[in-house]
Amino acid sequence: MGGIYGLIALGLSLIFGVMGVINFAHGQMMVMAMYVSYWIFVLLGIDPYLSLVIVAAVIFVLGYVVQSALVNRILDYPEAIQVLPLVSLGLVLENCALLFWGPDHRSPQTALSLKTFWIGSVMIDVSRLIAFVLAIIITILIFMFLKKSNIGKCIRAAADNRTGAILVGINVDRINNTSFALGAATTAAAGVLLLPLMPVSPHIGHDFTLTAFIVVIMGGMGNLMGALVGGLILGIAESTSTLFLPATLKQVVSFSILIIIMLFRPQGLFGGKK
Amino acid sequence: MSEKRLSMNGIDRRTFLKFSGVAGLGVAASTFGVPKLLRAAPPTIKIGSVQPATGPLAVIGVGQRRGNQLAVDYINSMGGIKSMDGAKLELLLGDSESKPEIGRSEADRLIKGGAAVMTGPFQSGVALAISTLCEQRQVPFIMDVAALDKITDKGKKYTFRVFITVTGLLNGGIKYLKMVTDLKGVMPKRAVVTNTADAFGKGMSGGFIKFMEKSGLPIEIVDRVQYPLGIHDLSAEMARIKAAKPDILFPVSRPGDGIILARELYKQRVELMGIYGPGSPGWYEPDVIKDLDKLIYYVMVNVPWINPKSPVYQQANAAFQKAHNRYLDTNSAYAYAGVQVIADVIERAGSTDPEKILAAARQTNFKDHPVVGGPIQFDEKGDNTGALTALIQVQPDDDLLKRVKIVAPQEFAQSDKIVFPAPQLWER
Numbered sequence: 001m002g003g004i005y006g007l008i009a010l011g012l013s014l015i016f017g018v019m020g021v022i023n024f025a026h027g028q029m030m031v032m033a034m035y036v037s038y039w040i041f042v043l044l045g046i047d048p049y050l051s052l053v054i055v056a057a058v059i060f061v062l063g064y065v066v067q068s069a070l071v072n073r074i075l076d077y078p079e080a081i082q083v084l085p086l087v088s089l090g091l092v093l094e095n096c097a098l099l100f101w102g103p104d105h106r107s108p109q110t111a112l113s114l115k116t117f118w119i120g121s122v123m124i125d126v127s128r129l130i131a132f133v134l135a136i137i138i139t140i141l142i143f144m145f146l147k148k149s150n151i152g153k154c155i156r157a158a159a160d161n162r163t164g165a166i167l168v169g170i171n172v173d174r175i176n177n178t179s180f181a182l183g184a185a186t187t188a189a190a191g192v193l194l195l196p197l198m199p200v201s202p203h204i205g206h207d208f209t210l211t212a213f214i215v216v217i218m219g220g221m222g223n224l225m226g227a228l229v230g231g232l233i234l235g236i237a238e239s240t241s242t243l244f245l246p247a248t249l250k251q252v253v254s255f256s257i258l259i260i261i262m263l264f265r266p267q268g269l270f271g272g273k274k
Numbered sequence: 275m276s277e278k279r280l281s282m283n284g285i286d287r288r289t290f291l292k293f294s295g296v297a298g299l300g301v302a303a304s305t306f307g308v309p310k311l312l313r314a315a316p317p318t319i320k321i322g323s324v325q326p327a328t329g330p331l332a333v334i335g336v337g338q339r340r341g342n343q344l345a346v347d348y349i350n351s352m353g354g355i356k357s358m359d360g361a362k363l364e365l366l367l368g369d370s371e372s373k374p375e376i377g378r379s380e381a382d383r384l385i386k387g388g389a390a391v392m393t394g395p396f397q398s399g400v401a402l403a404i405s406t407l408c409e410q411r412q413v414p415f416i417m418d419v420a421a422l423d424k425i426t427d428k429g430k431k432y433t434f435r436v437f438i439t440v441t442g443l444l445n446g447g448i449k450y451l452k453m454v455t456d457l458k459g460v461m462p463k464r465a466v467v468t469n470t471a472d473a474f475g476k477g478m479s480g481g482f483i484k485f486m487e488k489s490g491l492p493i494e495i496v497d498r499v500q501y502p503l504g505i506h507d508l509s510a511e512m513a514r515i516k517a518a519k520p521d522i523l524f525p526v527s528r529p530g531d532g533i534i535l536a537r538e539l540y541k542q543r544v545e546l547m548g549i550y551g552p553g554s555p556g557w558y559e560p561d562v563i564k565d566l567d568k569l570i571y572y573v574m575v576n577v578p579w580i581n582p583k584s585p586v587y588q589q590a591n592a593a594f595q596k597a598h599n600r601y602l603d604t605n606s607a608y609a610y611a612g613v614q615v616i617a618d619v620i621e622r623a624g625s626t627d628p629e630k631i632l633a634a635a636r637q638t639n640f641k642d643h644p645v646v647g648g649p650i651q652f653d654e655k656g657d658n659t660g661a662l663t664a665l666i667q668v669q670p671d672d673d674l675l676k677r678v679k680i681v682a683p684q685e686f687a688q689s690d691k692i693v694f695p696a697p698q699l700w701e702r
Contacts, residue, residue, distance in 0.1 A: 001507055103333040104561040105530040116541045123542055125509065198506045199533045199565070207504065242510035247501035248471040 001128075002235020003135030004190050008208055009215035009227040010139055011186035017222030018159040018179040021071055021082055025090035026187055026212055027205030032093055033059045033188035034200040035101055041108050041195075048110055048195045049130065055192050056185040063184025067177045075176070090205065097202035107199035131193040138189050139228050142182070146224070155179050159222070187212075214258050220271025229269060233257065318364045319355060319626055321346070321616055322389030324380050324404060325609075326396055329372035334605055338396055338418065339367060341602070341609025344594055349617045357624040363617060370400045378403040385411050390626035391619075393612045396605070398422030399473075405433040414631045416619070418612025419605055426655040432628070434635055434652050436612050438578050438661035440478070444485045446663030447552035447576040450682055452491060454550075454574070454665075458694050461492060462521035462547050468499045468511075468535065469526035475554070476500070479526040482552040496520060505531055512538035523549045525556070532556030536569045540699040547695035551575035558666060558678045560601075570668050572696035574681075579646045579664035580607045581686055586614075587644035601675065604645065611643040615650055646686045667692060 008030060015023045023029075033055050040051040048055075066089065074082050115126035146152035158165040158175045166172050198204075215234055219226020234254055241253040261269060323342045326335035346363045354360040366384045370377030377400035381392055385407075392408055392415045395401050401420035408415035409432050416434045417425070423439045438446075455461050465486075469479035483495055497518040499511050508531070515523070523546055525535055533556075539546065549572075551557055557573050580602065581587050587602070590610055594602040602610070615638060620626065623634035640650040648660030665682040669689055679689040 098332075104559065105533060106561055107533045107565045109565060109567060114537060114540055116543075125541055128509075194506075199530050201530060204504065204506070207506070239507075239510045242514065247499065247505070247511050250502065 002232035003132040004193055005215055005235050006228040006231025007135045007190040008187050009212040009231050011183035012212045013216045013222055013224055013227040015180055015183035019176055024086040027209035028090040028093035029184050030187045030191035030208055031205040033191035034195050037192045037195050048192050052192045056188045059188030060181045060185040063181035064177050067180035094202050105199035105201045110196045113196035127196040218261050220268025223270040226268055226270035318362050320364050320366050320389045322366045322384030322392045324368035324370050324377050324394040326372040327369040331372045337606040338609040341606035342613050345610045345613035355621050357621050370395055374399040374403040378407055381407055385413050391616050393418050401425045408432045412628050416616050418609045426657050434656040436615055436658050442661055443553045444481050448485050448489045450576050450665040454694050464496045464520045465493050465522045466497045466515050466518050466520040467495055467524045470503045470528050471500045472503045475526050508534045508538050512542050516542050516544045521547045524552055526554045527556035529556050536566050549573045553577055563677055564674055568702045569699055572693045574667045576663050576665055580604050581646045584644055586642050590644050607644045611645055615640050
């Protein structure tokens with residue numbers, strides 16, 4: 001799960017890093033992606049891993065539209081005001097899911113969702129392994145994209161210094177749109193990887209927004225490497241804690257880690273450059 | 275300046291008035307439109323129904339309303355309450371939003387609006403709040419669904435329950451477990467109980483463990499695994515379950531975690547004789563059956579259930595499917611039965627006077643209902659002595675909707691075979 005947490009948080013961190021806006025509809029966007037992927041699987045029979053690119057593209061467009069229609073208008077507002085439209089967007093998306101797909105828990109059985117293999121007495125779950133590996137690969141791809149490509153460089157420039165970026169002729173509005181869309185597409189990919197692992201229902205988005213938020217704060221706001229490492233720490237902590245604590249205390253564990261990190265590194269593990 | 279501000283938002287006074295007028299008409303039409311026809315035929319008898327129509331239990335709440343309404347429509351189409359010159363029934367709708375305090379104020383509103391009898395409310399917490407109110411207002415409260423025993427404790431005079439109590443549910447769970455082990459001549463030795471850590475999950479599984487200890491069955495509960503409602507991942511929990519080496523699993527689940535449990539059992543190759551639900555959802559919903567396919571075969575659940583053999587159910591189910599394109603599930607069927615009982619009581623009372631309704635309710639002996647159980651009769655606490663659970667087992671069938679089969683009690687059974695122990699999940 002760590003890799004997936006990292007991926008979801010990466011999207012959130014990217015959006016925050018560039019625009020300073022916290023996407024409170026993040027988990028709901030992921031749920032949308034899960035439903036799109038579910039649809040593609042049920043209607044066309046395409047396995048979620050194969051439809052990943054299509055789903056990411058769909059959510060990319062959704063993110064682009066949200067940014068250009070909504071978020072760009074509120075960038076200069078006080079932070080407390082920025083929260084409201086995005087929380088509302090989350091509610092709208094959640095209830096759209098309720099309207100279109102109903103409240104039932106859906107979990108299609110894909111070709112690989114039950115595959116496992118054993119190394120000695122250790123069970124390896126194939127879909128978890130794929131999810132983890134793909135999550136890491138996608139993260140690396142996004143790093144490369146931001147480091148090497150022109151758009152990536154513009155995104156980093158806009159994140160570093162918005163005024164400076166405008167001065168050197170970067171169309172910051174368009175860059176904002178692209179970064180938000182990229183952040184949304186990243187979380188969409190995470191959703192698709194989750195589909196074979198857990199049932200989807202309209203109400204699961206909140207939990208993931210919260211988890212992503214914890215991870216981002218742990219790793220340092222807006223720091224992409226921090227998001228990945230934070231995600232891994234949280235994933236490992238949650239699964240090992242179950243061995244000696246009741247599962248109902250999972251959230252206590254993740255929040256305790258958050259508090260400990262906040263005590264010793266208030267800027268987050270990798271934060272502090274800004 | 276202010277004008278500019280307004281037009282920037284794209285709304286001026288006229289547009290606002292226009293839209294609010296349309297919205298107002300819409301609301302008015304939806305609230306008063308349908309009952310208006312009914313009001314024309316005097317007199318009408320108002321039944322207040324408070325259900326969780328919005329919030330996390332919205333699916334169920336809407337289903338409950340539909341069940342109530344279906345019975346009202348049917349009774350009206352058959353000529354209404356004959357002892358009161360064919361008086362028609364009218365359903366007043368309240369929405370508890372799944373919260374007790376709101377349920378109470380909604381019930382209060384409906385009583386002020388003239389409800390002669392109250393029904394609902396699916397959740398025990400809401401039921402407690404409404405029953406207290408009904409005692410104060412002296413309005414009979416005939417609950418369709420709500421299970422907690424203590425709702426009818428403390429000598430409440432106006433409160434009756436068509437549904438089964440938690441004690442009844444747990445007794446059924448033990449009774450059928452004994453029946454299955456006797457019938458098959460096999461006895462699991464070690465068991466693990468799992469439950470969601472919400473009020474229902476904790477209470478139900480805690481009660482089940484206590485009842486198991488008293489039951490005299492030689493099954494040792496070696497571990498109890500609790501996890502939060504809405505969990506995404508049970509792999510670590512399943513490792514713990516596997517380490518406990520159980521022969522049987524007693525899950526108290528909610529829709530969603532049943533799917534994860536079954537798949538993890540498969541992936542981690544946990545060897546079991548079977549899965550036996552003491553009384554919880556998560557194992558019989560059409561979507562779950564479809565998604566889990568072979569993995570859910572042979573799961574047994576003790577649950578208050580519909581009676582597909584009864585003509586009442588068949589008739590109601592056909593009407594329900596025509597109207598809502600869904601089958602009449604067990605909760606909606608209980609909502610249907612609730613209104614049926616209310617109509618029967620008023621018919622015999624011949625009046626909406628609360629005292630006459632109470633007297634008639636105590637004499638209730640109602641057989642033509644759509645659920646598994648004997649005739650509905652109320653004991654001195656107001657609980658239904660005819661309430662029964664059924665034991666259902668998911669069995670292979672080409673028709674997805676027919677895979678859930680009643681295997682006990684005998685007179686309601688749809689399948690005469692019970693599969694236990696079940697083949698291991700990965701050998702199917």
